Amino acid sequence: MHYMVGKPLSDIETPALVLDADLLEHNIEKMAAFARNQGVNLRPHAKTHKCAMLAHLQIKAGAIGITCAKLSEAEAMAHAGIRDILIANQVVAPEKIERLVGLSRYSDVKVAVDNPDNARTISEAAQRRGQVIKVLIERDIGMGRCGTRNLEETLRLADMIVKLPGLEMAGLMGYEGHTVFLTPFREKEEQCLKAIGVLVETKEALNSAGFKTEIVSSGGTGTYNITGLNKNITELQVGSYSTMDLKYREVGLDFHLALTVLGTVISRPDRQTVILDVGMKGITREFGLPVAKGLEGATVRALPEEHCILELSAGNTSPAVGDRVELYPTHGCTTFNLYDNIHVCRGGIVEAVWPVTARGAMH
Amino acid sequence: MHYMVGKPLSDIETPALVLDADLLEHNIEKMAAFARNQGVNLRPHAKTHKCAMLAHLQIKAGAIGITCAKLSEAEAMAHAGIRDILIANQVVAPEKIERLVGLSRYSDVKVAVDNPDNARTISEAAQRRGQVIKVLIERDIGMGRCGTRNLEETLRLADMIVKLPGLEMAGLMGYEGHTVFLTPFREKEEQCLKAIGVLVETKEALNSAGFKTEIVSSGGTGTYNITGLNKNITELQVGSYSTMDLKYREVGLDFHLALTVLGTVISRPDRQTVILDVGMKGITREFGLPVAKGLEGATVRALPEEHCILELSAGNTSPAVGDRVELYPTHGCTTFNLYDNIHVCRGGIVEAVWPVTARGAMH
Numbered sequence: 001m002h003y004m005v006g007k008p009l010s011d012i013e014t015p016a017l018v019l020d021a022d023l024l025e026h027n028i029e030k031m032a033a034f035a036r037n038q039g040v041n042l043r044p045h046a047k048t049h050k051c052a053m054l055a056h057l058q059i060k061a062g063a064i065g066i067t068c069a070k071l072s073e074a075e076a077m078a079h080a081g082i083r084d085i086l087i088a089n090q091v092v093a094p095e096k097i098e099r100l101v102g103l104s105r106y107s108d109v110k111v112a113v114d115n116p117d118n119a120r121t122i123s124e125a126a127q128r129r130g131q132v133i134k135v136l137i138e139r140d141i142g143m144g145r146c147g148t149r150n151l152e153e154t155l156r157l158a159d160m161i162v163k164l165p166g167l168e169m170a171g172l173m174g175y176e177g178h179t180v181f182l183t184p185f186r187e188k189e190e191q192c193l194k195a196i197g198v199l200v201e202t203k204e205a206l207n208s209a210g211f212k213t214e215i216v217s218s219g220g221t222g223t224y225n226i227t228g229l230n231k232n233i234t235e236l237q238v239g240s241y242s243t244m245d246l247k248y249r250e251v252g253l254d255f256h257l258a259l260t261v262l263g264t265v266i267s268r269p270d271r272q273t274v275i276l277d278v279g280m281k282g283i284t285r286e287f288g289l290p291v292a293k294g295l296e297g298a299t300v301r302a303l304p305e306e307h308c309i310l311e312l313s314a315g316n317t318s319p320a321v322g323d324r325v326e327l328y329p330t331h332g333c334t335t336f337n338l339y340d341n342i343h344v345c346r347g348g349i350v351e352a353v354w355p356v357t358a359r360g361a362m363h
Numbered sequence: 364m365h366y367m368v369g370k371p372l373s374d375i376e377t378p379a380l381v382l383d384a385d386l387l388e389h390n391i392e393k394m395a396a397f398a399r400n401q402g403v404n405l406r407p408h409a410k411t412h413k414c415a416m417l418a419h420l421q422i423k424a425g426a427i428g429i430t431c432a433k434l435s436e437a438e439a440m441a442h443a444g445i446r447d448i449l450i451a452n453q454v455v456a457p458e459k460i461e462r463l464v465g466l467s468r469y470s471d472v473k474v475a476v477d478n479p480d481n482a483r484t485i486s487e488a489a490q491r492r493g494q495v496i497k498v499l500i501e502r503d504i505g506m507g508r509c510g511t512r513n514l515e516e517t518l519r520l521a522d523m524i525v526k527l528p529g530l531e532m533a534g535l536m537g538y539e540g541h542t543v544f545l546t547p548f549r550e551k552e553e554q555c556l557k558a559i560g561v562l563v564e565t566k567e568a569l570n571s572a573g574f575k576t577e578i579v580s581s582g583g584t585g586t587y588n589i590t591g592l593n594k595n596i597t598e599l600q601v602g603s604y605s606t607m608d609l610k611y612r613e614v615g616l617d618f619h620l621a622l623t624v625l626g627t628v629i630s631r632p633d634r635q636t637v638i639l640d641v642g643m644k645g646i647t648r649e650f651g652l653p654v655a656k657g658l659e660g661a662t663v664r665a666l667p668e669e670h671c672i673l674e675l676s677a678g679n680t681s682p683a684v685g686d687r688v689e690l691y692p693t694h695g696c697t698t699f700n701l702y703d704n705i706h707v708c709r710g711g712i713v714e715a716v717w718p719v720t721a722r723g724a725m726h
Contacts, residue, residue: 047668070669090630117684117685144636269509281697309508322480334644
C-alpha cells in the first residue's frame with residue numbers, strides 16, 4: 001500500500017477508502033475550536049475511524065483523549081500510544097475484566113458501569129491485581145439501551161462504587177443517541193435538551209448526595225452544538241464529525257464530507273449503465289445507498305455485494321471502463337470497519353497510508 | 364483463538380462467528396447429492412464464507428472447484444491450495460490483469476469478460492508473459508448488471524476472443540440474481556426459467572456459429588433446484604447454501620441455519636430489555652434485523668453499531684448479564700466478511716477455529 005504515496009488518486013487499487021486531508025483537518029479544527037470556545041473537553045469517539053493516526057491528530061488539535069466502544073478497540077489505541085481512554089460501554093465477561101485491569105496499568109482507562117454485579121466483579125479483579133479502575137455510571141437518558149433507568153438505582157450504584165475497593169467513581173455518562181438524527185433542528189433541540197436534562201438532574205442528585213462527578217460525558221456529532229452548550233457537561237464523545245458521511249450531512253451537519261470510497265468502472269454494458277467494483281462489502285448501506293462524487297446526473301441504482309450500479313442521465317457518456325469513481329458513504333463508521341488501510345490524499349495526490357488500527361476490534 | 368478448541372460454546376469470547384459443524388455438513392452433502400443426481404457440476408461461490416477450509420470440504424464432497432467474486436479472493440484461495448477457480452467478475456485495471464496472468468501460472472483460473480477492450484488488454488498481458496487465460500463471456504440474463512446485452516454483441520465478443528492470442532474461450536456465464544429471492548416459488552420459477560432461457564439461447568447461438576461453450580455457469584442458492592435441472596447448464600455457482608441465513612430461509616430454502624453470531628449480555632437495564640455486545644459491526648443488517656436463537660418470545664428491537672437490543676415477552680426473565688445468546692444473521696455473506704475467524708462447534712463444543720481466509724479481500 002505504501003508504495004502509493006506520491007501517486008495520484010487515480011492510481012490507487014480499488015476498492016479503497018480515501019480521506020481528503022484538507023477537509024479532514026478543517027473538520028478536526030472546527031470541532032476543536034467549538035470546544036475551546038465553549039470550555040468543554042473533547043474526547044472524540046474512535047469507533048468511527050478506528051485509526052490511531054487520526055486520533056493522534058484529534059489530540060494534537062486539543063482533544064483530551066478518546067472514547068472507545070469496545071475493550072479491544074481501547075487496547076489497540078493504547079498500543080498506538082493513546083493514554084486517556086474512556087470505554088463508553090460495559091465490560092462484563094470475567095476474562096475481559098482481567099484484560100481491563102491489565103490495560104489500566106499501562107493507560108488511563110475508564111469504563112462505563114450500569115449494574116451492581118458488574119461493579120463488584122471489576123472491584124474484585126482490580127483488588128486481586130492491586131489496581132484501581134475508574135468507572136463512570138452510565139445513565140439511560142431516553143435511548144432505552146444500557147444505563148440505569150432511574151435516580152434511586154443510580155444513587156444506589158454510586159454508593160456501592162465508592163465503597164468497593166479497587167474502584168474509583170470518575171463520573172457520569174449518558175448518550176442522547178435517539179436524538180442525533182432528528183429533524184428539523186428545533187425538534188432535535190427539544191428532545192436533546194430533555195435528554196440532557198435527565199443527565200444534569202442525575203449529576204445534581206449525585207452531587208447533593210455527596211458523590212463526585214468529575215466527568216460528565218455526553219454528546220454526538222448530531223448534538224454537539226446543543227449538548228456542548230450545557231455547562232454541566234464536561235466532555236463530548238463526538239465521533240463522525242472528523243470524516244462525516246451522508247447520513248449526518250442529510251440532517252444538516254455543517255462539516256465536510258472528507259471520506260469517500262474509490263471504485264473502478266469494470267463494465268459499461270449499455271449507454272446509461274456504469275458498474276463499479278465496489279459493493280456492500282466495500283461501502284455499507286444500512287443507512288441508504290451511496291452517492292457518486294462529481295458525477296452530475298448519475299444515480300446509484302443498486303448496491304449488491306460486490307458491485308455498485310450507477311445510472312447516468314441521458315446524454316451523459318463518461319465514465320469509461322477503467323475510470324475511477326468516488327462514492328460518498330451513508331455510514332462512515334461501519335465503512336471504516338471494512339478496510340485495513342486508509343489512503344490519505346491532498347489535492348488528488350496520496351500523501352499517506354494509515355492503518356485502520358482497530359479494524360474488526362469488537363471484543 | 365485456537366486455545367478455545369475443546370471448550371464449550373459458552374466460553375467463546377464475543378462477538379464471535381459460530382458454525383454448527385453437523386448442520387454445515389448436512390448442507391454441503393445435500394447440495395452435493397443434488398448435483399450428483401442431476402449430473403451438473405458444483406462450483407460453490409466462495410464469496411459467501413471466504414474460508415478456504417470450508418471450500419476444501421465442499422470440494423471433498425464433490426465440487427469441481429470454486430467461484431470467486433474478486434481477484435484477491437481468488438489469490439487467497441489459490442494460496443490455500445485450491446486449484447480450479449472461476450472469477451465470476453471482470454478484472455479490468457492493468458495491474459490487476461498482470462496479477463491475473465501471474466495467478467494463471469499457479470492455478471487453473473478463469474475470468475468473466477463482457478467487453479472487447481478488456482479482452483484485448485488481457486490478451487496483450489497474457490502474450491507478454493507467455494500465458495493463456497481462460498475466459499467466460501458474461502451474458503446479462505435480466506439482472507441489468509455486468510454482461511453483454513444481446514446476441515449480436517455476444518457473438519462479436521466470442522469471435523474476438525477466439526482470434527486473440529493468449530485467450531482461450533472457456534464458455535459462458537450468466538447469473539439470474541434478480542430472481543433468487545422471489546416468492547412464491549411459482550413466480551420465481553417463471554422468472555428464473557425466462558432468464559435461463561436467455562442463457563441457453565445464447566449458448567445455442569454461440570455453438571451454431573462454431574464457438575465452443577465447454578462451461579455454462581449459472582445458478583444461486585435461491586434457484587439451484589430450477590437452474591440445476593436444465594441440461595444446458597454445466598455448473599452451479601451456489602454460495603449461501605452451506606451456511607445459510609435468514610433471508611434465504613425466508614424464501615423457503617430447505618437448508619439448515621448453520622451460522623450464528625454469539626453475543627454476551629452486557630446489560631439488563633430493566634425486566635424486558637436485554638443488551639448484547641454485538642451490533643452492526645458484528646452482524647450485518649442490510650437485509651433486516653437478526654433473530655435470537657432459542658429465546659422464545661424475544662424480539663430484536665434494534666441493532667445499533669455496537670449493541671443488539673432484545674425485548675423479552677412478559678414473564679420471560681432470562682438471560683442474565685454475562686449469559687451468551689446466539690443470533691441468526693439475515694445476511695451471511697457480509698457477516699462472514701466482518702470476522703477473522705470462525706468458531707466451528709459440534710454439540711456445543713468448539714471443534715476447530717478456521718480463518719476467514721479472504722476476509723476483506725475485495726481487490
